[in-house]
Amino acid sequence: MSNITNDPDEVLNEIAEKANVFEGKEAIRAILREIFLSGTIGTKSLSRKIKMPIPTIAAIRKELEKVNLISREKKGAILTKRGLIFVNDVLGINYLESHSCKKCDSTGLALPHEAEKLIAKQRIFSERRPKPQTEIDQAFGRPITAIRRAYLMLENNDLEGREILLIGDDDFTSLAIAQLKTNAKITVLDIDTRLLKVIKEISEENNFHINCVTHDLRKSLAEDLTNRFDVVLTDPPYTIPGLELFLSRAIQGLKDESGRKIYLAYAHRPPKIQLEVQNSLTKLGLAIQQLIPGFNLYEGAEMHGNTTYISILSTTDSSKSLITLDFSGKIYTGELNPTIREYQCKNGHITEVGLTLETKNIEVLKEKGCPVCGDTEEFIRISRRKV
Amino acid sequence: MSNITNDPDEVLNEIAEKANVFEGKEAIRAILREIFLSGTIGTKSLSRKIKMPIPTIAAIRKELEKVNLISREKKGAILTKRGLIFVNDVLGINYLESHSCKKCDSTGLALPHEAEKLIAKQRIFSERRPKPQTEIDQAFGRPITAIRRAYLMLENNDLEGREILLIGDDDFTSLAIAQLKTNAKITVLDIDTRLLKVIKEISEENNFHINCVTHDLRKSLAEDLTNRFDVVLTDPPYTIPGLELFLSRAIQGLKDESGRKIYLAYAHRPPKIQLEVQNSLTKLGLAIQQLIPGFNLYEGAEMHGNTTYISILSTTDSSKSLITLDFSGKIYTGELNPTIREYQCKNGHITEVGLTLETKNIEVLKEKGCPVCGDTEEFIRISRRKV
Structure with a gap:
């Protein structure tokens, strides 16, 4: 992706494919817009706003960094100069304000003081x-x-x-x-x-x-x-x-x-x-x-x-x-859609997690730390497959 | 309905039946609660809050008045003493505050000043x-x-x-x-x-x-x-x-x-x-x-x-x-579900309105006025039937 003035759909699609994002180019557009609106934003907040899993957001961030549309700051992701041009001029996104209701967190329900x-x-x-x-x-x-x-x-x-x-x-x-x-x-x-x-x-x-x-x-x-x-x-x-x-x-x-x-x-x-x-x-x-x-x-x-x-x-x-009366089939995620995910710690060691394995999920991995170096800080998901 | 300490469901059902309300007893309960929360409230506001048509609300109000649960004030409906006892003690509704977000009118979207x-x-x-x-x-x-x-x-x-x-x-x-x-x-x-x-x-x-x-x-x-x-x-x-x-x-x-x-x-x-x-x-x-x-x-x-x-x-x-491609069937309400409604003016004259008639709806009737006495102010729907 050398030329960002190409068809923007092509640019976004390429990133979505590389990051292995099921949701496709619209997810990439939404993330770029959210970073533009926020100035800088961390992966967790992005995940909540875009309503996509943290590991997916992390994978997209990585791809966006590779093509120099965003860079990494202390507080999170920020658009590069090139990223800003892409968002403003190519995607046509310029409006800087968000009108989601802060009073009720867009739930329509304003909790009382008590x-x-x-x-x-x-x-x-x-x-x-x-x-x-x-x-x-x-x-x-x-x-x-x-x-x-x-x-x-x-x-x-x-x-x-x-x-x-x-x-x-x-x-x-x-x-x-x-x-x-x-x-x-x-x-x-x-x-x-x-x-x-x-x-x-x-x-x-x-x-x-x-x-x-x-x-x-x-x-x-x-x-x-x-x-x-x-x-x-x-x-x-x-x-x-x-x-x-x-x-x-x-x-x-x-x-x-x-x-x-x-x-x-x-x-x-x-x-x-x-x-x-x-x-x-x-x-x-x-x-x-x-x-x-x-x-x-x-x-x-x-x-x-x-x-x-x-x-x-x-x-x-x-x-x-x-309705269904008595039922003897499978109902839980781990029974029906077991997946195995590979996480990489900051020192490059890869650990598999999944409900069918010893380390059931990323929370457990973070708690136990990387089995090789004991790192507990930062893990990036690098793959996900059905069992 | 002489005794309001009877089974409340029975009381509410009776009113729903008399007012010919498809939505049943829960609609009556919701209206009583809304009147309790508001103190006094007009039919239009009730209609918007309960999300039911104005004529239905008017019909329910009339039935609630008959059994002395509410009375009519300048600003709209108000609970009678008996109504308050029914709401507080029989239905168990006592909480007086509403937590719908006023900032965004519960839409989740706070419009900016401009x-x-x-x-x-x-x-x-x-x-x-x-x-x-x-x-x-x-x-x-x-x-x-x-x-x-x-x-x-x-x-x-x-x-x-x-x-x-x-x-x-x-x-x-x-x-x-x-x-x-x-x-x-x-x-x-x-x-x-x-x-x-x-x-x-x-x-x-x-x-x-x-x-x-x-x-x-x-x-x-x-x-x-x-x-x-x-x-x-x-x-x-x-x-x-x-x-x-x-x-x-x-x-x-x-x-x-x-x-x-x-x-x-x-x-x-x-x-x-x-x-x-x-x-x-x-x-x-x-x-x-x-x-x-x-x-x-x-x-x-x-x-x-x-x-x-x-x-x-x-x-x-x-x-x-x-999807449906070319289509030649009926799609509009007047074609598919034509109804005729009878409205009574404050002097007791009854006029039929409906999309298949000369006076197509209540707005037109209000504009033209009652054909007998010319009254344009207050009409109550007294019946509704399919054509």
């Missing part, structure tokens, strides 16, 4: 969470995520006077809801007894009255949990069978009425996969009423750039008849 | 619009609607350096985009030559370079408009065939690449109908990336409570192969 206190308390609760079991797709939401969800439900008339079911709760959303001190009745189902034990303890310490039930969601709900709830919230495994199973349980738990709501957290995925998600929802008679990108934030979750969307779904008359 | 000027200018442009032809589902967006859409596209990297197609433009969104003075290239297709003439005139007066093409969207796009655009915006007829047709034209006009975006404005509808919309999108290989309720505001549009949502859709590899 939310700070609730977030602080939620942080203390969260510190008692056991280590996430990545094999069952646990990835812990940040304290603000649970608090945001609770306020969103309150705002939408889905907390007060409601019976609420959480299908899985590694994010401790139940505790955030309880913190709002409405008269909502809360039930949590989870397969992980370690998590339930902590929720139960905190609930008792704080007089929250959260009902905790150990349940493998592959099994149908018990009768006393069926046709009972007003609202469900779930952040299921980001696989189609996992999604359909968790949503089936959600529908089972809800009252047998059209218009009952499900709050669904799900990963930002390329259009083709989001279309599969949409197809699953349609198959279950669930209508999307709202979809807020970037609503949920997570503690270092390599897979989805630390953020997922929340969507509000409505049941229809047909939903109850369309 | 947007005020653009809105003012857009208002001057809009005054030159010819009368809406309700037979072809025209309903004019308010000036802020077009400006919001333009900023949303700018924010999302969909204006600068882009070729943009507007499939129908009775909202004058093309002029709002042009007002932002980016290098975006704008093409407008519409069947209404009156509208195109005004857009063309304003474009020439302001040096906007908007390309206007008269086109009946039932016909396939000309070759020079096919596979050409980066982004499409459309606010189609709110019927399934109308939606599928306009989206087919959108896909035809877009470049043949996965991930091209369509901005779709569509009415808030009950879950069952929103599910049909979703099914149409899925059939066309379009993935919903974002859905912002209440984003678009309209000049007095009886049918959908003055507001619609905007959703951002992404094409996938299969979209191009799934």
Whole structure:
């Protein structure tokens, strides 16, 4: 790519191909624009803004550096002179201001002053969470995520006077809801007894009255949990069978009425996969009423750039008849789409990580350090393959 | 309904039935909650907040008055003492604050200071619009609607350096985009030559370079408009065939690449109908990336409570192969779902309105006045039936 005044699509496509980016040239354009808007920006912030995984962003940055469109500064990536010409004159991007709402972080929901206190308390609760079991797709939401969800439900008339079911709760959303001190009745189902034990303890310490039930969601709900709830919230495994199973349980738990709501957290995925998600929802008679990108934030979750969307779904008359009952198939990412990624430490040593290997993910690798030199600082993903 | 301490569902259901509300008891609960939050609130504001048509809201208000849960004040509806007990103690709704973001009107998009000027200018442009032809589902967006859409596209990297197609433009969104003075290239297709003439005139007066093409969207796009655009915006007829047709034209006009975006404005509808919309999108290989309720505001549009949502859709590899080509069926609301509504003026005279009648809608009736007494002030919808 010697001549940046060529067809810009060609330039962007070339970078996308070299960085092995499924999302193609638009992802490269979006990243260049974001760097232009920010002045300098780190990989983590880029990942959150563009809603793509950190390793992918890192790979793109590397390619952009190679062709001298960006350079690396202390605070992150910055456009070179050549990069600035490409963005301004060739791509035609000149507008410098962002109009995403800072007041509500573009969620449409402005947290009140007292939310700070609730977030602080939620942080203390969260510190008692056991280590996430990545094999069952646990990835812990940040304290603000649970608090945001609770306020969103309150705002939408889905907390007060409601019976609420959480299908899985590694994010401790139940505790955030309880913190709002409405008269909502809360039930949590989870397969992980370690998590339930902590929720139960905190609930008792704080007089929250959260009902905790150990349940493998592959099994149908018990009768006393069926046709009972007003609202469900779930952040299921980001696989189609996992999604359909968790949503089936959600529908089972809800009252047998059209218009009952499900709050669904799900990963930002390329259009083709989001279309599969949409197809699953349609198959279950669930209508999307709202979809807020970037609503949920997570503690270092390599897979989805630390953020997922929340969507509000409505049941229809047909939903109850369309669900999956007992299920014995695979639902977790590691079972369905196991991948092996190669990471290179700053000294050039390569380590493989993956759910099927000893080092299950980049977080574990960073904690243990490079097996050769012990480096824990900087790892770049250099390849990714299906097992 | 003598005893409000009965099962609240029963109370709410009874009101929903009497007011003939398809959406059922949850709509009644939402309205009571909104009145509680607001203190007093007028029918129009209620309609916008609850996203239900004004006549439906008016009918519910009437039923709530009858059972002495609300009363009528100058500024609108207010809870009676009995209503307050029902809301607080029986429904369990006590939280008085709303956390919807005032800064961005819950759109996630904070308009900059200078947007005020653009809105003012857009208002001057809009005054030159010819009368809406309700037979072809025209309903004019308010000036802020077009400006919001333009900023949303700018924010999302969909204006600068882009070729943009507007499939129908009775909202004058093309002029709002042009007002932002980016290098975006704008093409407008519409069947209404009156509208195109005004857009063309304003474009020439302001040096906007908007390309206007008269086109009946039932016909396939000309070759020079096919596979050409980066982004499409459309606010189609709110019927399934109308939606599928306009989206087919959108896909035809877009470049043949996965991930091209369509901005779709569509009415808030009950879950069952929103599910049909979703099914149409899925059939066309379009993935919903974002859905912002209440984003678009309209000049007095009886049918959908003055507001619609905007959703951002992404094409996938299969979209191009799934579209409708030439189409000769019905697409407009008046052709597909003609209804006749009876309105009563304050003196008790009843007038029928409907697209198949002389008085096509409530706006026309208000303008002409009651045929018996000439009253133009207050009309209550008392019935609605399919033709």
